[in-house]
Amino acid sequence: MTSVLIRRGRDTRDVQARRKDHVEILQESSHLQAKERGLSRHQTSQHLDLGRPASRTVIFRWWKISLRSEYRSTKPGEVKESHEDFLENSHLQVQIALIFGARILDHVFNLCEGKFDFLERLSDNLLLSIISYLDLEDIARLSQTSCRFAKLCMADKLWEQIVQSACDNITPEMRALAADMGWRQMFFTNKLQLQRRLRKRRERQESQRDSQL
Structure with a gap:
């Protein structure tokens, strides 16, 4: 999987351009992954919790919703990352881009970098x-x-x-x-x-x- 990681301290316009490329690459990669694995959005329910800015955590939860007996004992999954770790976690970024879309992923990037829109x-x-x-x-x-x-x-x-x-x-x-x-x-x-x-x-x-x- 190809990904472009965003590093701090670079020119703002350069970061924005790289982020746009990053989001597009993540979307393309996530669709390929979904096709290879046979994933379906209707099989699993997901929840993205950004919490308050002071908490500085990104929590990604998922759980199975199915009438099949083999899934009844399946426990929910959870990934909790700090803002700094999320910016380096390309796998989690792929999942968010696949499920929630590029706009939500870009919003999470902004929150993790401290760019809050209080209005x-x-x-x-x-x-x-x-x-x-x-x-x-x-x-x-x-x-x-x-x-x-x-x-x-x-x-x-x-x-x-x-x-x-x-x-x-x-x-x-x-x-x-x-x-x-x-x-x-x-x-x-x-x-x-x-x-x-x-x-x-x-x-x-x-x-x-x-x-x-």
Whole structure:
């Protein structure tokens, strides 16, 4: 099996290029291994536990799930490696690339090298609260960084907080209108248009009451 090991202290761009080649080679090698051994993902269930950054361990567990009697007494297997040892363990890297894919393997590499993305670990509610303090231009730029931030930056809950911080008082009529048109659209609608929409909404409600009477 051919593999390319990543060493520390090299140029960052060189490391990234070698990692990409490494992941591709691992995937190719793992598919060859699976073909030779007749492996099937449906025969064994696997679990990858990265733990907390402070634990600095990678735990790979697997167990058989089968109705056959010969597998009933089979015990789960486990491999536990420190971050440093994982970077040198090409066999375990092959297994992760085969089962979980190149993206997960690259994520594990980043964790083992101390490259933590703490923003990804924050809850959506906390991120929405932080984003609400940004300028509009910064929110627009942030929405282009990832799919998750694109959804958060378009979330109605975010723009509700932004409207509340921009307005001294939000009346029940305004909340009802926001439920119809959305808080984001309400924020970008000028004051005169909002007044027209509110007036039309009142007229519609009054006509409905008159028709019921």
